[in-house]
Amino acid sequence: MAQSLFITLKNIQPDCQIDVLAPSWSFSLLERMPEVAKAIAMPLSHGQFGLLDRIKLGRKLRAEAYDQAIVLPNSWKSALIPYFASIPLRTGYTGECRWGLLNDARKLDKSLLAMTVQRFAALGLPVTAQLPPEYPAPGLVISGNQQKAVAEKFNLTRSENILALCPGAEYGAAKRWPASYYAEVARYKIAEGWQVWLFGSGKDKPAAEQINNEAFGACIDFTGRTSLAEAVDLMSLVNTVVTNDSGLMHVAAALDKKIIALYGSSDPNFTPPLNPNARIISLNFDCSPCFKRECPLGHTRCLTDIKPDQVINII
Secondary structure: OHHHHHHHHHHHOOOOOEEEEEOHHHHHHHOOOOOEEEEEEOOOOOOOOOHHHHHHHHHHHHHHOOOEEEOOOOOOHHHHHHHHOOOOEEEEEOOOOOEOOEOEEEOOOOOOOOOHHHHHHHOOOOOOOOOOOOOOOOOOOOOHHHHHHHHHHOOOOOOOOEEEEEOOOOOOHHHOOOHHHHHHHHHHHHHOOOEEEEOOOHHHHHHHHHHHHHOOOOOEEOOOOOOHHHHHHHHOOOOEEEEEOOHHHHHHHHOOOEEEEEOOOOOOOOOOOOOOOEEEEOOOOOOOOOOOOOOOOOOOHHHHOOOHHHHHHHO
């Protein structure tokens, strides 16, 4: 979603150079965003304070003579590096009382900026800009050589009919459609001659194995076998994606795939897939979105009542 901010900045100032300070695991995504000139590794993991490391990196970045820093996280510590880098214009939301660290501190009106992507894009506009802003859809760029390399590495046969299933969701079980439902979709499409590929991290391996077992071993299981870069390049080869609300959903959206996104405990109005081809299934029960990791009522009907036939019909 940060790519929508990068595109907004380029639309306003086509010649601007955008460097991104981010965790190193995200570099393969940034490398596929044509707006990004350079990625800089954030030396601290999420939750680490590391004041001396932040001061050291900030002072090191002074040599880059940046004109502006835009701080997307709302934490106090995330505003320290731009401050110690002596960047003259430091933009972000007030967050955790960041007056002084930010000198272009914006007040976040959550009723006006309901979506995360709107909040990001607004930071690239003047403070006087009309809100909510128009936001451009993210668009990852994958070269033919990258596609060829990943297909050869995994010995794949290219096809016009490849269905990707993404059964994981890092947040918790209340965001995961049942593996048996994914398996029913897989069996149906395999019977029609489609390839079915399973995507996810090593944590998603049990769900993927269940899906593949129930699909008689006819799926190609990539869970835990790929780097993030390889997963993105593989996803660029498919044409339809069935997914929970997850990071891979946003990757599929940025690759302009046909998406069926399944929402349970989370809110599709807050972090939807940013693509007009996406179809969202959310049952809008009174108890959802609850934003819980596990269903507090013990039934997870917001997901289990979404039946495989509904997804198959949309495909």
